[in-house]
Amino acid sequence: MVLSKAESHSDASVHSTFASRYVRTILPRFKMGEDSIPKEAAYQIINDELMLDGNPRLNLASFVTTWMEPECDKLMMDSINKNYVDMDEYPVTTELQNRCVNMIARLFNAPLEEAESAVGVGTVGSSEAIMLAGLAFKRRWQNKMRAEGKPCDKPNIVTGANVQVCWEKFARYFEVELKEVKLSEGYYVMDPAKAVEMVD
Structure with a gap:
């Protein structure tokens, strides 16, 4: 997680170089200014800062959609x-x-009759979807174990070591043991045989 420090330092102000036609004073970075500024200036200042972000089209590593029609x-x-x-x-x-x-x-071949409606929810991103799906998976497993008279307090899940980090967060937040199948040189996907060995 990226954190911003709000304590006083040498760069506590926003310098409005390209918005100078609207703003002639520096703006505080971590508190509301005493006076409002024109909407054009606010847009320009924020847009200029956002230009320092990475280029989304070049982002091939964080599970995001970088282009749509x-x-x-x-x-x-x-x-x-x-x-x-x-x-x-x-x-x-x-x-x-x-x-x-x-x-x-x-x-995904859910077991549905021809006229049967599936049950599901929309989410704002894959991380939220994984949290909800994982929690549903955990509850379903616990209900099954209780019905069979078996312990249901130590669930675990097997993933590859290359999965999205939100799987690690899911395991931590919802108290599920995460078993990771390690990758090997030249083989960068989860080995299904090794995954089966870790299923208990």
Whole structure:
């Protein structure tokens, strides 16, 4: 996690070089200014700082979508002011979500009858999805173990050492032992045979 230090230091102000036509004084970096500034200046200052970020098109290592068709971007911007968790206010958005859930369920061969609806939720990212799916997986396993009269207090999960870091967070947050299949030189995916050996 990236942390910002808010204590006083030599760079406690934002220098508005390219917004100088709007702003003639330096702006505090870690507190609200006494006066407002024009919206154009606020945009320019923030946009200039964001230019120091990496180029998303060159990001091949953090499980993100770096490009979509313009129509996808437009749909997202058209819906950006919707609070889509308010299902009563935005029922069509909810209906589209439910259709996507059913499409994905059938894509992964969920055991559904022809007219049966899948159960699922939309999330704002893969990390949230993994947390919810992992928690559902843990509860289902615990219920199964209780029904069989077996201990259910020490669940574990087997993954490759190359999985997204949120799997490690899931295991830590929800008290699940994480068993990692180590990678080997020249073989950079999880070895299924080694994974089976770690299943208990």
